[in-house]
Amino acid sequence: DQQVKQNSPSLSVQEGRISILNCDYTNSMFDYFLWYKKYPAEGPTFLISISSIKDKNEDGRFTVFLNKSAKHLSLHIVPSQPGDSAVYFCAARRVNAGGTSYGKLTFGQGTILTVHP
Amino acid sequence: DAGVIQSPRHEVTEMGQEVTLRCKPISGHNSLFWYRQTMMRGLELLIYFNNNVPIDDSGMPEDRFSAKMPNASFSTLKIQPSEPRDSAVYFCASAGRGLTEQFFGPGTRLTVL
Numbered sequence: 705d706q707q708v709k710q711n712s713p714s715l716s717v718q719e720g721r722i723s724i725l726n727c728d729y730t731n732s733m734f735d736y737f738l739w740y741k742k743y744p745a746e747g748p749t750f751l752i753s754i755s756s757i758k759d760k761n762e763d764g765r766f767t768v769f770l771n772k773s774a775k776h777l778s779l780h781i782v783p784s785q786p787g788d789s790a791v792y793f794c795a796a797r798r799v800n801a802g803g804t805s806y807g808k809l810t811f812g813q814g815t816i817l818t819v820h821p
Numbered sequence: 822d823a824g825v826i827q828s829p830r831h832e833v834t835e836m837g838q839e840v841t842l843r844c845k846p847i848s849g850h851n852s853l854f855w856y857r858q859t860m861m862r863g864l865e866l867l868i869y870f871n872n873n874v875p876i877d878d879s880g881m882p883e884d885r886f887s888a889k890m891p892n893a894s895f896s897t898l899k900i901q902p903s904e905p906r907d908s909a910v911y912f913c914a915s916a917g918r919g920l921t922e923q924f925f926g927p928g929t930r931l932t933v934l
Contacts, residue, residue, distance in 0.1 A: 747925030
């Protein structure tokens with residue numbers, strides 16, 4: 705039962721162009737979404753997040769969009785740089801039945817982004 | 822400021838041996854998470870502590886796995902006895918109050934022969 709899905713295992717983009725990474729989820733109890741970046745032999749590093757009450761959050765070259773009705777979020781990287789080449793994980797946090805946030809994150813399978821010079 | 826510290830970084834052991842992985846969370850963080858990453862299953866949560874108390878251990882695969890958090894600055898994940906299918910990268914992460922982003926350690930790559 706994969707509640708967070710990243711359907712594209714890999715993405716290849718030219719330097720300077722836009723990278724768009726997609727993520728779909730099934731659990732309507734998710735209230736907070738995060739993107740992590742992971743380099744080989746390192747742990748995932750937090751990149752950007754968005755609350756379910758928003759539809760967009762921007763931080764420099766990184767923007768996350770949330771479409772709650774479609775249960776879809778995306779990460780846009782503009783302009784893409786070779787140093788952005790990494791595995792990107794989408795993650796989601798849910799509220800419990802009482803409405804309070806629950807610490808567990810559910811991760812997608814990851815998308816390997818390669819940015820070519 | 823030191824991030825999450827894990828040891829060892831690499832562990833190679835033989836089937837049947839006991840394995841202990843260690844984690845020191847970021848000072849002041851009150852939540853600690855153990856994850857396992859494999860090619861087949863991706864990144865999956867094994868157990869989650871809040872204020873040193875296990876909150877959710879539904880991801881622990883079986884009784885061979887156990888985790889403890891004796892104090893706010895130290896946690897262990899133990900596998901006894903280890904099996905080849907336990908080979909994976911094990912990550913520890915911690916989070917502060919508010920439970921927003923989690924900060925990951927560098928991971929321990931475990932190989933069970």
